[in-house]
Amino acid sequence: MALQKVKTMAELATLSGISRPSLSKYFNDPNSVRDSTRARILRALEQYDYVPNIYAVNQNRSLTRNIGIVVPYLSDPFFAEVSRNLEPKCAQAGFNPILLSSFGEPERESENLQSLRAIKPAGVLLAPLGERSDREAMRAFAKDIPTVLFDCEIAGMGEAHFGSNNAQSIGTMVEYLCRTGEPPAFFEMKDAPNPNAVQRRKAYCAAMERLGKEPMVLCIEGQGWEFERIAFRAGERLINGGLLPTDTVLCSNDRLAIGLLAVAFELGLKVGTGRGASLRIAGHDDHPFSRFTCPALTTMSQSYDEIASATLNCLLDIVDSGERPEERHVTLFDGTLKLRRSA
Amino acid sequence: MALQKVKTMAELATLSGISRPSLSKYFNDPNSVRDSTRARILRALEQYDYVPNIYAVNQNRSLTRNIGIVVPYLSDPFFAEVSRNLEPKCAQAGFNPILLSSFGEPERESENLQSLRAIKPAGVLLAPLGERSDREAMRAFAKDIPTVLFDCEIAGMGEAHFGSNNAQSIGTMVEYLCRTGEPPAFFEMKDAPNPNAVQRRKAYCAAMERLGKEPMVLCIEGQGWEFERIAFRAGERLINGGLLPTDTVLCSNDRLAIGLLAVAFELGLKVGTGRGASLRIAGHDDHPFSRFTCPALTTMSQSYDEIASATLNCLLDIVDSGERPEERHVTLFDGTLKLRRSA
DNA sequence: CACAAAACTTGACGCGCGTAAAATATTCTG
DNA sequence: CAGAATATTTTACGCGCGTCAAGTTTTGTG
Numbered sequence: 001m002a003l004q005k006v007k008t009m010a011e012l013a014t015l016s017g018i019s020r021p022s023l024s025k026y027f028n029d030p031n032s033v034r035d036s037t038r039a040r041i042l043r044a045l046e047q048y049d050y051v052p053n054i055y056a057v058n059q060n061r062s063l064t065r066n067i068g069i070v071v072p073y074l075s076d077p078f079f080a081e082v083s084r085n086l087e088p089k090c091a092q093a094g095f096n097p098i099l100l101s102s103f104g105e106p107e108r109e110s111e112n113l114q115s116l117r118a119i120k121p122a123g124v125l126l127a128p129l130g131e132r133s134d135r136e137a138m139r140a141f142a143k144d145i146p147t148v149l150f151d152c153e154i155a156g157m158g159e160a161h162f163g164s165n166n167a168q169s170i171g172t173m174v175e176y177l178c179r180t181g182e183p184p185a186f187f188e189m190k191d192a193p194n195p196n197a198v199q200r201r202k203a204y205c206a207a208m209e210r211l212g213k214e215p216m217v218l219c220i221e222g223q224g225w226e227f228e229r230i231a232f233r234a235g236e237r238l239i240n241g242g243l244l245p246t247d248t249v250l251c252s253n254d255r256l257a258i259g260l261l262a263v264a265f266e267l268g269l270k271v272g273t274g275r276g277a278s279l280r281i282a283g284h285d286d287h288p289f290s291r292f293t294c295p296a297l298t299t300m301s302q303s304y305d306e307i308a309s310a311t312l313n314c315l316l317d318i319v320d321s322g323e324r325p326e327e328r329h330v331t332l333f334d335g336t337l338k339l340r341r342s343a
Numbered sequence: 344m345a346l347q348k349v350k351t352m353a354e355l356a357t358l359s360g361i362s363r364p365s366l367s368k369y370f371n372d373p374n375s376v377r378d379s380t381r382a383r384i385l386r387a388l389e390q391y392d393y394v395p396n397i398y399a400v401n402q403n404r405s406l407t408r409n410i411g412i413v414v415p416y417l418s419d420p421f422f423a424e425v426s427r428n429l430e431p432k433c434a435q436a437g438f439n440p441i442l443l444s445s446f447g448e449p450e451r452e453s454e455n456l457q458s459l460r461a462i463k464p465a466g467v468l469l470a471p472l473g474e475r476s477d478r479e480a481m482r483a484f485a486k487d488i489p490t491v492l493f494d495c496e497i498a499g500m501g502e503a504h505f506g507s508n509n510a511q512s513i514g515t516m517v518e519y520l521c522r523t524g525e526p527p528a529f530f531e532m533k534d535a536p537n538p539n540a541v542q543r544r545k546a547y548c549a550a551m552e553r554l555g556k557e558p559m560v561l562c563i564e565g566q567g568w569e570f571e572r573i574a575f576r577a578g579e580r581l582i583n584g585g586l587l588p589t590d591t592v593l594c595s596n597d598r599l600a601i602g603l604l605a606v607a608f609e610l611g612l613k614v615g616t617g618r619g620a621s622l623r624i625a626g627h628d629d630h631p632f633s634r635f636t637c638p639a640l641t642t643m644s645q646s647y648d649e650i651a652s653a654t655l656n657c658l659l660d661i662v663d664s665g666e667r668p669e670e671r672h673v674t675l676f677d678g679t680l681k682l683r684r685s686a
Numbered sequence: 687c688a689c690a691a692a693a694c695t696t697g698a699c700g701c702g703c704g705t706a707a708a709a710t711a712t713t714c715t716g
Numbered sequence: 717c718a719g720a721a722t723a724t725t726t727t728a729c730g731c732g733c734g735t736c737a738a739g740t741t742t743t744g745t746g
Contacts, residue, residue, distance in 0.1 A: 008702055019725045024704060034712085034723060054461050056702035059398040060731055075423035075631070083417065084446050096458070099442055103427050115439070118397050228635045258635050265637035266684075288418070292571045292601050294608035294637035341609075351732055362695045367734060377693060377742085399732035403701055 003049035016044035027052050058120070067095045067315065068116040068124040068145075070109065072194075073225055074101035076255075077288045078151070078304065079127065085308040086125065093316055095122065104193070104225040106132045113141045123315045126158065127151040130194035146318045150311040152194050153330070159318055160329045162311045166196060169300040169335030170203035170250075171210075173282055176337060177248050178211050180273070181280060185216040185245050187260065188252035189230060191223060200252050200284065216245045231259025239267050248280040248343065254290045254299055257283030261293050261342065271295055272341050280343035284335075295341035302335050346392035359387035370395050401463070410438045410658065411459040411467040411488075413452065415537075416568055417444035419598075420631045421494070421647065422470065428651035429468065436659055438465065447536070447568040449475045456484045466658045469501065470494040473537040489661045493654040495537050496673070502661055503672045505654045509539060512643040512678030513546035513593075514553075516625055519680060520591050521554050523616070524623060528559035528588050530603065531595035532573060534566060543595050543627065559588045574602025582610050591623040591686065597633045597642055600626030604636050604685065614638055615684050623686035627678075638684035645678050 071079040090097035102109035222230030251257035286301030414422040433440040445452035466489040565573030594600035629644030
């Protein structure tokens with residue numbers, strides 16, 4: 001703790017007897033100097049408290065060691081979890097993650113990209129808001145700075161995309177629900193803020209038709225990201241009005257399912273598969289709270305970790321190689337069925 | 344969109360006919376130049392696409408316009424909400440918020456403070472992990488950089504503290520529960536990671552004694568931040584073992600209550616105040632999900648917004664004035680009772 | 687209109703570090 | 717151990733901007 005503070009590299013150079021360019025090389029890549037030199041530097045760093053001034057460093061580098069991470073909503077456990085996975089991995093690769101949330105607002109998303117520009121990041125991991133995103137601004141951004149999309153796909157945007165295989169996961173769920181009871185209706189928001197929702201509806205319809213059933217889509221009104229509340233209100237109308245076409249509802253995502261479960265409970269409907277139950281509800285995403293709903297929610301889990309890792313690795317490859325891939329790759333991960341009590 | 348990109352201030356100076364020092368003054372504080380000059384600069388900025396290089400700017404400033412925000416857990420809706428409130432307010436005050444989450448790990452918290460050091464922020468808003476925080480490192484940090492604590496108090500640390508008035512809020516809840524039914528037992532984690540928990544237990548005991556009741560503390564085992572799961576397991580044992588001393592349980596926070604509600608449901612216990620209900624459960628925090636639990640959770644709400652604003656304003660005052668306050672102020676906000684169905 | 691005060695321009699230096707070129711030292715090869 | 721190959725040191729410049737000092741212009745006052 002009694003380390004002597006050293007402010008500049010030049011000072012450290014005179015104190016340690018190592019030339020400043022060598023120190024500079026070392027801090028840019030410790031392996032770029034000879035073993036013996038690295039040992040000497042490490043010894044010096046044990047003795048003196050020196051950290052390179054990041055502002056001076058970045059001023060002279062066209063590419064910084066920053067990686068921007070832009071997500072639509074930090075409160076959403078999916079993105080909180082993804083960012084948690086991402087941070088240490090960035091750090092380990094020698095990059096500095098900068099986390100920005102758009103809080104569901106397209107203006108905020110554009111601002112985030114704008115402020116990232118000022119930071120000159122080596123690359124950006126972007127989960128776009130979706131339909132409401134300013135595509136033009138985003139495209140311009142992705143052209144200047146290597147950008148990899150995850151979660152939400154926007155065709156042709158960025159160097160690659162990583163997300164969940166909605167066709168597979170919704171298909172699996174529909175197949176399960178049909179096998180074990182009445183075929184499900186599909187519960188979704190009309191103005192879905194996210195292309196995943198559209199893909200999931202299509203996957204639902206395709207799966208139903210494949211199984212020879214008539215698709216039943218319950219398209220509810222509602223704006224914004226307060227999914228639970230929107231689902232609660234709509235569910236109230238549907239249940240009270242006797243408008244549910246079947247006793248099984250597959251929700252486009254867990255947060256809608258949580259709202260629907262809440263209103264079913266409040267209205268005295270027993271949800272589940274056992275005797276006495278009059279409604280089955282299933283979700284999609286394996287939201288952290290879904291195992292604590294009443295009853296616990298049957299859902300499709302996506303591997304947060306897998307998606308996060310793959311996205312980051314893709315970006316790191318691009319950054320390290322210094323060249324953008326010619327082809328844009330799309331990688332989708334299969335979900336797995338989480339069988340719980342609600343369906 | 345056809346704006347000509349201008350890279351340096353000098354270039355902008357020659358193009359616009361305004362001297363570079365004047366431009367520099369303008370970018371540091373638009374009001375520091377004469378109205379007519381400002382108008383000319385603004386006109387130039389409409390014509391040319393210029394943004395000061397933040398690295399060059401910050402290199403020459405001892406105090407940057409960055410504000411660090413360090414929270415224990417971003418997945419936790421309280422902090423997600425606080426950070427959402429904070430971001431635009433920082434931006435409006437001309438500061439750049441940098442959000443860092445410690446993900447419940449003390450090492451990560453120390454690393455976050457360390458990396459903030461490198462960024463030389465004007466100030467930091469810090470919600471410490473609590474007991475497990477590295478106090479020595481934190482104190483050293485707070486000595487170097489103006490730091491204001493929120494949510495979790497650590498005596499004497501930082502310039503000020505803003506949090507919730509646990510004595511008032513728990514007192515209010517205990518009083519309500521006693522008035523409307525059996526006196527509550529208090530459900531909490533044994534190794535609470537946060538001083539708020541300790542304060543809440545004390546507040547509970549004090550309130551019970553004030554009302555002439557015997558405090559009943561249910562102290563459950565469990566480590567980490569997976570509160571729902573911990574509460575679920577412990578609740579299972581308590582309920583199955585018939586170990587609940589009363590039909591009313593006040594949980595130290597909503598996430599514990601959510602776990603307890605889930606297990607009560609699973610075990611077939613009816614929770615609520617109506618006839619047929621055999622258990623009342625109350626929480627604390629007004630977690631965003633608490634209105635969608637089954638039944639909806641009665642809890643104490645804290646004003647996220649108020650706490651966030653007050654904390655930031657305090658820091659901005661310190662930063663703007665450039666002087667640390669002599670006295671350390673502690674401000675606690677009262678909670679309000681959210682009466683729902685669970686108690 | 688004269689004069690002082692305020693704002694501006696010109697010119698110059700420094701911040702801490704990346705990086706290039708040339709000279710010197712070290713390590714490796716046979 | 718000689719010679720080549722590789723690392724390091726020395727020296728020097730530039731990055732884009734903050735900021736200072738001196739001189740010039742503009743503004744406001746009586």
